[in-house]
Amino acid sequence: MAYEIDDDIMPLFIVNGFLEAGKTQFLDFTMGQDYFQAKGKTLLIVCEEGDSSYSEDQLKRSRTAVVYVDDFEKLTPQYLNELKVIYQPERVLMEWNGMWNQDDLKLPEDWIIYQQITIIDGSTFELYVQNMKPLLGAMLRGSELVIVNRCDGIPDEKLTACRRSIRAMSRDSEIVLENGDGEIEQATLEEDLPYDLNAAVIEIKPEDYGIWYIDCMDQPERYKDKVVEFTAMVLKSPKFPKDQFVPGRMAMTCCEADMTFLGFICKWPDAESYKTKQWVKVRARIGVEYQKDYHGQGPVLYGEAVKGAEAIKEIVQF
Secondary structure (H helix, E strand, O other), rough: OOOOOOOOOOEEEEEEEEOOOOOHHHHHHHHHHHOOOOOEEEEEEEOOOOOOOOOHHHHOOOEEEEEHHHHHHOOHHHHHHHHHHOOOOEEEEEEOOOOOOOHHOOOOOOOEEEEEEEEEEEHHHHHHHHHOOOHHHHHHOOOOEEEEEOOOOOOHHHHHHHHHHHHHHOOOOEEEEEEOOOOOHHHHOOOOOOOOOOOOEEEOOOOHHHHHHHHHHHHHHOOOOOEEEEEEEEEOOOOOOOEEEEEEEEOOOOOOOOEEEEEEEEEEOOHHHHOOOOOEEEEEEEEEEEHHOEEEEEEEEEEEEEEOOOOOOOOEOO
């Protein structure tokens, strides 16, 4: 949590997750680390109490005051400003209540979320995805780091499915999987992909587009120089070069409010002849290169064949 922070801004660091995911343990451990130590006071707002508690010695050493808030309606910009006046903190930590929709959080004008971390209990992840996906999506959406702990005994295919689900809801986060021995090296996880990575032409079926998109964006090097074939909708923009378009699909990453277009940059000499919302079948070789839209290295398609196709009515779901 080392940041250059404007003196006029109150930095807020949110650690979220559902009850008993390990948020308190994470924050208690973090407050004891050298990189956490800084000048001034820290205010810790705890929005739910689990079985774990904070070390009084730790709080004293780190000059951290704790305030418990058990009612979301109380968490108003006015109340947060009152806490700022009372405690005069240099920064604020918040242990979020996973049953509150984080999209509803309103902050004072001079408060900014500087970092957001989500803690997930791997043993209960499927249950929360099935029953509380909108709440999970709201927590994941702005997270820089997602820690999935308690992964002991979970099969590789379920861990990779978990990682893909998180990536769909949190496109730019760093994802860490942990078991009792520490961090799991994700490159060693065995995957049962629904298509043949070694085929001369990898055929991506409509129902497998989401898996392919997430995996290709997450691990583009494994697809470098591979040839893929898939059906997608065209996206064009006046800002695109004449030989470029984006084939992709509409996807529901969390709930109906989170509909988004998932596509790849594709270079094709005849791109000008296609219009937005037109459906095409694309065969392309995948390259990996820097793109501003990717904020770094990412997959770029080099078209080998593009032709009209029937529209796919179903949207991509994760």
